[in-house]
Amino acid sequence: MSERLAVHENHNIIYEIVIEKDFENLKSELNKLKVSERKLCIVTETTVGAIYTREIKKILEECAKETFVFTFEAGEKNKNLYTIKDLYTFLIEKHFDRRDMLVALGGGVTGDMTGYCAATYLRGIDFIQIPTSLLAQVDSSVGGKTGVDFDGYKNMVGAFYQPKLVYIATDTLKTLTKREFLSGMGEVIKYGIIKDKEFFYYLKKHADEIKNYEEQALSYIIKVSCDTKRKVVESDFKEQGERALLNFGHTLGHAIEKYLYMDMLHGECVSVGMAGAAFLSYDKGYLSEHAKKEIIDLLTLYELPVSESRIYVEKVLAATGSDKKMEGGKIKFIVIDEIGHSFIDKSVSLSEMESALYYITENRMEI
């Protein structure tokens, strides 16, 4: 069952997200982009590249003028300007000009870096995304955020830049580890919590099918996730207001990620952060105890962590203070007053964040 979604800017379609089972239709999608006279460069990393490069390169070679492959070493530690410089050099050597195009093949790291390189090489060339992780499929497919880490700071350097196509093959999810797949579910569940009550309960009801990689369920949750993000982003391209809602669970999640970097996946940190944000929403009197419990239960159903005992509360609090979500010295915290409805709260104090952190560190899940 194939699904498609159009992403707009200023009421014009700027690209489509195509959700398929496999790569059978990639060729026809590429041909729509008139690639026959263009050079293409697959950008991928060692892990994903080993699985898919051969198949994708073959498809690209059937459509494009010439196809190259740039492979970097897998891992967030390589999401930096050194890798970007290697890629610039590679493109210069292959005489890539403004009409040529990059193809991001991999997870979030690959997509973010390829997009950033496309945004800045010759002041911008085209790129398409073939996201192979659930996280990248539901998070990076929409929004145009590209970037690299700098000096230990995540995504400190980047640009807003849109792809020309996002091609998702749900079969790729089967080559992820179960843990990676479930980590992506953290972001999927987030969309339900912040915007879509019905979707939240769909995820509860269909957990078995999803966890068994049933194609129809996967296509559906990817489509709904991308569509929810699309609606939020289209109403707020440069993250002035509405878009901040997507940061639900991320204020605490990012801070946790910073200190448990090697141990926890992004979606897992977000899951703990969402548990904290749910508690904070309850603690401030916005959210019922029952709804808070339903959120914790759904995260747990997808085997996601909702507590983490190794957090140093003081360090996380300090890290929150240097977060990008700070604006003019004020924290923008995303809270919920019911499942499916979130809003920005600028009144959250450090001591309220501290309580939420103690909640998630101390395993006081019975509260």
Add this chain to the structure above:
Amino acid sequence: MSERLAVHENHNIIYEIVIEKDFENLKSELNKLKVSERKLCIVTETTVGAIYTREIKKILEECAKETFVFTFEAGEKNKNLYTIKDLYTFLIEKHFDRRDMLVALGGGVTGDMTGYCAATYLRGIDFIQIPTSLLAQVDSSVGGKTGVDFDGYKNMVGAFYQPKLVYIATDTLKTLTKREFLSGMGEVIKYGIIKDKEFFYYLKKHADEIKNYEEQALSYIIKVSCDTKRKVVESDFKEQGERALLNFGHTLGHAIEKYLYMDMLHGECVSVGMAGAAFLSYDKGYLSEHAKKEIIDLLTLYELPVSESRIYVEKVLAATGSDKKMEGGKIKFIVIDEIGHSFIDKSVSLSEMESALYYITENRMEI
């Protein structure tokens, strides 16, 4: 006599270019940008910084929350990602967030780099330009081109990104060397040649006033130059068609610049390139011999070079082949059929370029 120009995107004003004699009105322009709660960072280089930093910093301190200064070593050789990284690090140390702003104080190198840093730090923060060279005032004030050199290639890495204000003080031109000032006139004359016959003859008639830095004449030529570029750019933001006309003289000029880098200023290379492009236009039967002579004469009136004997024709031809103006293997050469009217010609052969290069190398100005 103060002048102002509004620059648009999608029919909305995105910023203004303000042309003044000095910095007296900078404060009121800054206040319009609501800077009282924002941190500002002046980005400048050693030469310009030594002259203006103190005065500008004082003005900024009267308006903004906090003002910092980042100074890099003057020179195109420092227009690279190393300087950008130093600037990122400086901004991180000073806790710059998305609401804070950069102030580019200097010539083209400073403007291009500051703009690029603003485009990519935290995926984009605001910046304003205070261009102090004629070249930067008439060329970089409009068009949103930012970037750095990479691996010996000019502006290989960059982004399209718009400032929030361009503040030009014509008095700054008096602190340039005469040669730097006249180099900027190369770009000014270009606007006359490609788009505005009347302006071309204004430049001929008022050469003495301009060369004597008379304020009214300077304000006028800067305004007309920026306005011409504005009209071209607004009709073609991403350099698909019309905007290519601004490259008149630049195809050969850039190639010359690459080989005589240390010796010649940008506007001087463009001047030689324009002489070559005028010859080529004449040689192809588009332009009259008389008009070609008028162009050579005006460049000469402003003491700009129209020939250069040190060019290795073969090397320049090869360099042209890797120019960014190549698209899908074809060169886009800008030619003129009369003074004030230019167009894109995709039929120019390598041997026609070779003739033009021999013309400008062999000093055959009598042809």
